[in-house]
Amino acid sequence: xxxxxxxxxxxxxxxxxxxxxxxxxxxxxxxxxxxxxxxxxxxxxxxxxxxxxxxxxxxxxxxxxxxxxxxxxxxxxxxxxxxxxxxxxxxxxxxxxxxxxxxxxxxxxxxxxxxxxxxxxxxxxxxxxxxxxxxxxxxxxxxxxxxxxxxxxxxxxxxxxxxxxxxxxxxxxxxxxxxxxxxxxxxxxxxxxxxxxxxxxxxxxxxxxxxxxxxxxxxxxxxxxxxxxxxxxxxxxxxxxxxxxxxxxxxxxxxxxxxxxxxxxxxxxxxxxxxxxxxxxxxxxxxxxxxxxxxxxxxxxxxxxxxxxxxxxxxxxxxxxxxxxxxxxxxxxxxxxxxxxxxxxxxxxxxxxxxxxxxxxxxxxxxxxxxxxxxxxxxxxxxxxxxxxxxxxxxxxxxxxxxxxxxxxxx
Amino acid sequence: xxxxxxxxxxxxxxxxxxxxxxxxxxxxxxxxxxxxxxxxxxxxxxxxxxxxxxxxxxxxxxxxxxxxxxxxxxxxxxxxxxxxxxxxxxxxxxxxxxxxxxxxxxxxxxxxxxxxxxxxxxxxxxxxxxxxxxxxxxxxxxxxxxxxxxxxxxxxxxxxxxxxxxxxxxxxxxxxxxxxxxxxxxxxxxxxxxxxxxxxxxxxxxxxxxxxxxxxxxxxxxxxxxxxxxxxxxxxxxxxxxxxxxxxxxxxxxxxxxxxxxxxxxxxxxxxxxxxxxxxxx
Amino acid sequence: xxxxxxxxxxxxxxxxxxxxxxxxxxxxxxxxxxxxxxxxxxxxxxxxxxxxxxxxxxxxxxxxxxxxxxxxxxxxxxxxxxxxxxxxxxxxxxxxxxxxxxxxxxxxxxxxxxxxxxxxxxxxxxxxxxxxxxxxxxxxxxxxxxxxxxxxxxxxxxxxxxxxxxxxxxxxxxxxxxxxxxxxxxxxxxxxxxxxxxxxxxxxxxxxxxxxxxxxxxxxxxxxxxxxxxxxxxxxxxxxxxxxxxxxxxxxxxxxxxxxxxxxxxxxxxxxxxxxxxxxxxxxxxxxxxxxxxxxxxxxxxxxxx
Numbered sequence: 001x002x003x004x005x006x007x008x009x010x011x012x013x014x015x016x017x018x019x020x021x022x023x024x025x026x027x028x029x030x031x032x033x034x035x036x037x038x039x040x041x042x043x044x045x046x047x048x049x050x051x052x053x054x055x056x057x058x059x060x061x062x063x064x065x066x067x068x069x070x071x072x073x074x075x076x077x078x079x080x081x082x083x084x085x086x087x088x089x090x091x092x093x094x095x096x097x098x099x100x101x102x103x104x105x106x107x108x109x110x111x112x113x114x115x116x117x118x119x120x121x122x123x124x125x126x127x128x129x130x131x132x133x134x135x136x137x138x139x140x141x142x143x144x145x146x147x148x149x150x151x152x153x154x155x156x157x158x159x160x161x162x163x164x165x166x167x168x169x170x171x172x173x174x175x176x177x178x179x180x181x182x183x184x185x186x187x188x189x190x191x192x193x194x195x196x197x198x199x200x201x202x203x204x205x206x207x208x209x210x211x212x213x214x215x216x217x218x219x220x221x222x223x224x225x226x227x228x229x230x231x232x233x234x235x236x237x238x239x240x241x242x243x244x245x246x247x248x249x250x251x252x253x254x255x256x257x258x259x260x261x262x263x264x265x266x267x268x269x270x271x272x273x274x275x276x277x278x279x280x281x282x283x284x285x286x287x288x289x290x291x292x293x294x295x296x297x298x299x300x301x302x303x304x305x306x307x308x309x310x311x312x313x314x315x316x317x318x319x320x321x322x323x324x325x326x327x328x329x330x331x332x333x334x335x336x337x338x339x340x341x342x343x344x345x346x347x348x349x350x351x352x353x354x355x356x357x358x359x360x361x362x363x364x365x366x367x368x369x370x371x372x373x374x375x376x377x378x379x380x381x382x383x384x385x386x387x388x389x390x391x392x393x394x395x396x397x398x399x400x401x402x403x404x405x406x407x408x409x410x411x
Numbered sequence: 412x413x414x415x416x417x418x419x420x421x422x423x424x425x426x427x428x429x430x431x432x433x434x435x436x437x438x439x440x441x442x443x444x445x446x447x448x449x450x451x452x453x454x455x456x457x458x459x460x461x462x463x464x465x466x467x468x469x470x471x472x473x474x475x476x477x478x479x480x481x482x483x484x485x486x487x488x489x490x491x492x493x494x495x496x497x498x499x500x501x502x503x504x505x506x507x508x509x510x511x512x513x514x515x516x517x518x519x520x521x522x523x524x525x526x527x528x529x530x531x532x533x534x535x536x537x538x539x540x541x542x543x544x545x546x547x548x549x550x551x552x553x554x555x556x557x558x559x560x561x562x563x564x565x566x567x568x569x570x571x572x573x574x575x576x577x578x579x580x581x582x583x584x585x586x587x588x589x590x591x592x593x594x595x596x597x598x599x600x601x602x603x604x605x606x607x608x609x610x611x612x613x614x615x616x617x618x619x620x621x622x623x624x625x626x627x628x629x630x631x632x633x634x635x636x637x638x639x640x641x642x643x644x645x646x647x648x649x650x651x652x653x654x655x656x657x658x659x660x661x662x663x664x665x666x667x668x669x670x671x672x673x674x675x676x677x678x679x680x681x682x683x684x685x686x687x688x689x690x691x692x693x
Numbered sequence: 694x695x696x697x698x699x700x701x702x703x704x705x706x707x708x709x710x711x712x713x714x715x716x717x718x719x720x721x722x723x724x725x726x727x728x729x730x731x732x733x734x735x736x737x738x739x740x741x742x743x744x745x746x747x748x749x750x751x752x753x754x755x756x757x758x759x760x761x762x763x764x765x766x767x768x769x770x771x772x773x774x775x776x777x778x779x780x781x782x783x784x785x786x787x788x789x790x791x792x793x794x795x796x797x798x799x800x801x802x803x804x805x806x807x808x809x810x811x812x813x814x815x816x817x818x819x820x821x822x823x824x825x826x827x828x829x830x831x832x833x834x835x836x837x838x839x840x841x842x843x844x845x846x847x848x849x850x851x852x853x854x855x856x857x858x859x860x861x862x863x864x865x866x867x868x869x870x871x872x873x874x875x876x877x878x879x880x881x882x883x884x885x886x887x888x889x890x891x892x893x894x895x896x897x898x899x900x901x902x903x904x905x906x907x908x909x910x911x912x913x914x915x916x917x918x919x920x921x922x923x924x925x926x927x928x929x930x931x932x933x934x935x936x937x938x939x940x941x942x943x944x945x946x947x948x949x950x951x952x953x954x955x956x957x958x959x960x961x962x963x964x965x966x967x968x969x970x971x972x973x974x975x976x977x978x979x980x981x982x983x984x985x986x987x988x989x990x991x992x993x994x995x996x997x998x999x
Contacts, residue, residue, distance in 0.1 A: 030648045057645035094750045177943035228836035228850035235653035240452035255651040263449040410769040452838035506724040515717030530977040535970035536735035562731040574916040612882040664825035671820030679812040
């Protein structure tokens with residue numbers, strides 16, 4: 001499998017002397033950054049390998065479905081994988097991706113945000129080269145609110161006031177029964193100072209912070225500021241809801257800025273940005289963390305070359321390409337003063353950097369899908385949480401998570 | 412027989428209701444296909460301010476045969492559905508004729524088994540099927556999709572045709588055999604034409620099944636070699652990673668419905684061919 | 694006619710009967726092979742998996758566990774809620790589809806003008822890609838981006854998918870719209886086999902339209918109705934796409950198929966998921982059995998008198 005430390009062109013290659021084809025299984029990005037990165041890194045390899053992009057479906061859970069199917073079948077054509085940050089623990093524990101050797105591991109994590117490095121690691125080994133990151137900001141209407149609220153409770157009561165005055169007042173948040181809901185819940189719990197898990201199979205879920213998080217959800221869902229379609233809202237419907245002028249606040253990823261600029265100039269000129277709201281007044285918020293890491297397939301016959309390619313894809317040049325063509329935040333801290341990044345995020349590039357730095361990764365466990373499903377099963381839609389009686393919901397969630405972490409029970 | 416205006420207006424009203432029921436959501440899909448990401452969420456049939464766009468349609472065909480996200484899958488869909496339908500009808504006609512008209516042990520087992528096969532949740536079968544096809548080499552090929560389509564559409568085709576063949580009077584066959592025809596000739600010359608309505612009905616059902624299938628298409632293909640349109644839709648992207656390509660998908664759906672319309676238009680007249688008076692009376 | 698008599702009796706069969714048997718098997722063979730080739734291994738494998746604890750993410754923890762997967766499923770309230778949802782959706786949508794389908798079939802058969810137009814437009818909903826149709830309905834009913842809430846008599850911010858029963862209502866409406874053509878097509882094909890002469894004779898005898906329908910049309914259409922009902926019910930019971938796109942099973946609208954999907958695909962717990970699939974299969978078998986026994990679908994009947 002691994003051809004030793006010596007990188008010889010003919011090692012595992014299909015034709016002697018020709019470049020080895022590395023298959024990169026990844027979903028395409030609309031701006032074409034994936035294809036460009038593949039081309040650039042192939043060129044930079046000086047003829048050793050050529051990266052062939054194998055497209056995956058646009059939806060993240062469908063990407064995972066395709067990858068799991070191939071990896072479970074020990075597909076040796078899978079060399080490189082574009083992994084969502086939440087798959088690392090699962091893929092690593094199942095033996096589907098290869099740990100990066102020490103030298104490469106150091107290279108791909110150099111200058112990368114610590115929170116992002118966590119998402120690419122499992123059991124103290126690095127399993128992915130961080131490529132792009134992502135985080136959510138609070139977007140608000142400057143013409144309706146002078147200063148951005150700092151906490152969720154503040155935001156909800158400001159929205160209530162606006163609603164009473166008959167002005168646009170909705171708070172857009174993703175709360176459909178999908179991964180985006182877990183993103184929200186995790187961010188709330190982490191912002192309140194707790195965490196969902198404290199180890200790959202250990203439930204933490206301290207009562208205080210969790211109940212604070214649940215109260216925020218329940219209060220928002222019950223207030224007049226909740227969008228009528230909140231229980232089926234995702235990133236797209238929330239940006240539509242903000243762009244049509246009916247909302248005063250929205251939490252969403254960085255794409256919302258470019259989208260509003262293109263689709264709703266009227267709303268855009270009053271669009272302000274701020275850090276993700278806090279749950280507790282004196283605790284800085286832990287914004288959501290998204291992004292992609294590049295993993296190397298464990299059954300690949302060109303692992304050496306694949307690690308090399310992964311390092312290139314996770315390198316400065318590729319990350320800046322992704323920012324320039326698709327507006328994706330880089331995972332390397334030192335790039336945030338680069339003019340490509342400041343151009344993509346005019347006036348809020350430092351805010352994005354600060355948010356990713358403070359971000360709370362979602363639980364790092366092989367049973368992540370179970371955990372996420374358990375959370376959705378118990379808490380979605382948010383209007384089923386009664387803010388005045390969270391302890392019973394808390395108990396239910398805790399017992400479900402105990403089952404989930406061990407892969408037990410039916411979800 | 413003169414028809415009064417009351418009859419005409421009653422029928423006109425009925426037809427209007429039918430058209431409204433069938434086509435209103437279609438009109439909605441068409442209107443979505445003409446909207447930009449700006450107006451897709453405005454909830455109107457006609458975009459405000461006259462913001463129509465044909466861009467959603469243009470994008471589908473950009474890049475020609477090799478690079479467009481849509482042309483090759485469309486051709487795959489048409490070819491695979493036609494081939495699978497043709498084979499399915501032939502196989503089902505043979506089996507249905509045998510079951511309806513001949514005597515042999517094992518009929519109920521075949522019928523019951525066919526039903527059981529069609530009923531097993533497909534989600535459990537696609538994993539092993541994926542492994543099987545990859546080892547045999549049928550993965551990402553036309554045949555790799557045609558065979559499962561046959562499997563899962565044959566039961567319905569067989570049942571439909573059996574119900575039809577049973578309606579055809581026994582005398583016809585016996586008369587043909589008294590005249591010296593073999594069972595096969597009796598089948599071809601006498602039964603088949605009379606079973607035309609059932610045959611074309613079964614053909615439409617099988618075609619639409621193959622056309623609409625998503626699960627097998629997305630599992631058993633990995634490139635435009637054999638990917639059909641429903642699976643190709645999963646690869647459409649919007650303006651950003653998080654934006655739904657609503658307009659593009661709606662445009663693709665509209666275009667993909669056109670072959671269905673042609674197919675149905677062509678076959679519907681043959682569905683009601685009915686029994687000819689001469690052959691039946693007596 | 695002499696060759697038809699069973700001269701062999703109990704001691705054996707005549708040449709003709711044997712030839713008929715061989716012909717019967719030969720004609721069925723291609724279809725049977727096509728069906729078994731694809732499903733024999735996967736179905737068998739699924740049953741075997743359901744008796745094991747297999748989770749792709751924990752490859753070291755495999756092993757035979759007998760019926761414990763089934764126990765987990767059957768003792769879970771989530772399973773029974775989903776069964777209830779599935780049964781409700783199935784019964785309501787199939788009933789509506791039967792009635793509507795019959796009406797449409799009659800119109801398609803008897804329309805005095807525009808038959809081609811009516812028949813084609815009735816079938817178009819069935820031909821639209823399922824996921825796109827479900828998404829279009831979802832979008833139409835969404836409070837912020839759809840048109841339904843802007844119709845008169847409907848509250849502007851009615852959250853159709855925020856409440857269990859209104860969500861189920863929209864799901865049923867979408868399903869009915871999509872698959873009534875299926876029923877209508879099969880019923881139309883059945884209608885065409887009825888000889889017009891019977892109606893003429895009945896008219897002469899003084900029967901009115903309603904009596905003609907119930908005394909002639911319905912009984913003669915029985916085989917077509919039963920085939921349509923059988924297949925549609927079996928399909929409706931396995932509803933997946935529409936619910937997945939509209940609510941993903943939230944608000945207690947989940948169906949048993951979505952449950953199976955969650956176990957097999959999201960959790961890669963193949964043992965549990967296969968158990969769910971086998972249980973779905975058994976329930977669908979029971980439904981088919983009920984159809985055959987109670988409603989007398991007698992398909993395997995051969996020539997009268999044999």
